[in-house]
Amino acid sequence: MLDWSQIPYFLAVARNGSLRAAAEQLNATHATVRRHVETLEASYGVQLFRRSRGGLELTAAGKTLLPDVVEAEQLLAKARSGIQGLDREATGLIRISVDPMTGHFLLAPVFAGFCRLYPDIHLEIRLTYAIESINRLETDVSIRHATEIQEDVVARKLFPMAMGLFASRDYIDTALPNAGPKGEALTFISYGDVPELRAMIDTSPFPNATLRHTVLDPEMHLHLARAGGGMTFLPLWCEQHFPELQRVPGTDINTQRSTWVLLHADLRKVARVRFFVDYLANALLEKKAKLRSV
Secondary structure, eight states: OOOGGGHHHHHHHHHHSSHHHHHHHHTOOHHHHHHHHHHHHHHHTSOOEEEETTEEEEOHHHHHHHHHHHHHHHHHHHHHHHHTTHHHHSOEEEEEEEOHHHIIIIIHHHHHHHHHHOTTEEEEEEEOSSOOOTTTTSOSEEEEEESOOOSSSEEEEEEEOOEEEEEEHHHHHHHGGGOOTTOTTOEEEOOSSOHHHHHHHHTSSOTTOEEESOOOOHHHHHHHHHTTSOBEEEETTHHHHOTTEEEOTTOOOBOOOEEEEEEOGGGTTOHHHHHHHHHHHHHHHHHHHHHHHO
16 A cells, blocks of 8 residues: 655655655655655565666656656645645735746646646746846746856755757758768857857867857757757757757767756745745656656
């Protein structure tokens, strides 16, 4: 029989892919997370995780269990909401800032799901690549991808944002065989004079590739790459959404940046904001877990 106390530990490992990251999320020790996972495995008599080069992955048994456990988590949250009378507190406006690419392709269904669960909370969603200031009250909640957070705000680190070098399958098939020893015949889609990008190119197998099509909009990078316009760095989730894209063979995954949820310290105890941040974090971690199991 499932011990409900094991649910957070199983989900945290499934969503984060490691005991250490799960422990950080749950504010627990590495040993505590391991003990709960092993107890759950013993209760079912199966192995739920296996080690891989990328960390811990769900086994077939783990993948079978995951949807039921996620549903149980949602039912418990809904029950807790009703018992505590949260419907009376879950009202008002939340202003959200997120980059357009993440908003369009990852968060639209998350926002819709939250609005169904909390119909009296209204979301004002601003899609922008500009960093809106939380301390100057330009936004309530911000979803960002960054190496670290400099502002004096409440910052919840979710997971590393894995980036890879992508191109269309046709481009890889036709251009890569004639690339030259350091990629002289290949093309990078450029963001302009961005030191971080230059460093990623220099450490790639193609440091001599041509920089073309200077484009500041990451979503246009995505569409140019899909159309065969060259290579560019994109989040790994793009490959799941756009099967015509492929990670360029022989290239590494970059995890320097992480995905963060930020809010002003004064908003931590505001019910509607707390509900949203918890829902958002769990939804994004769930998406990450599903991508790992594909």
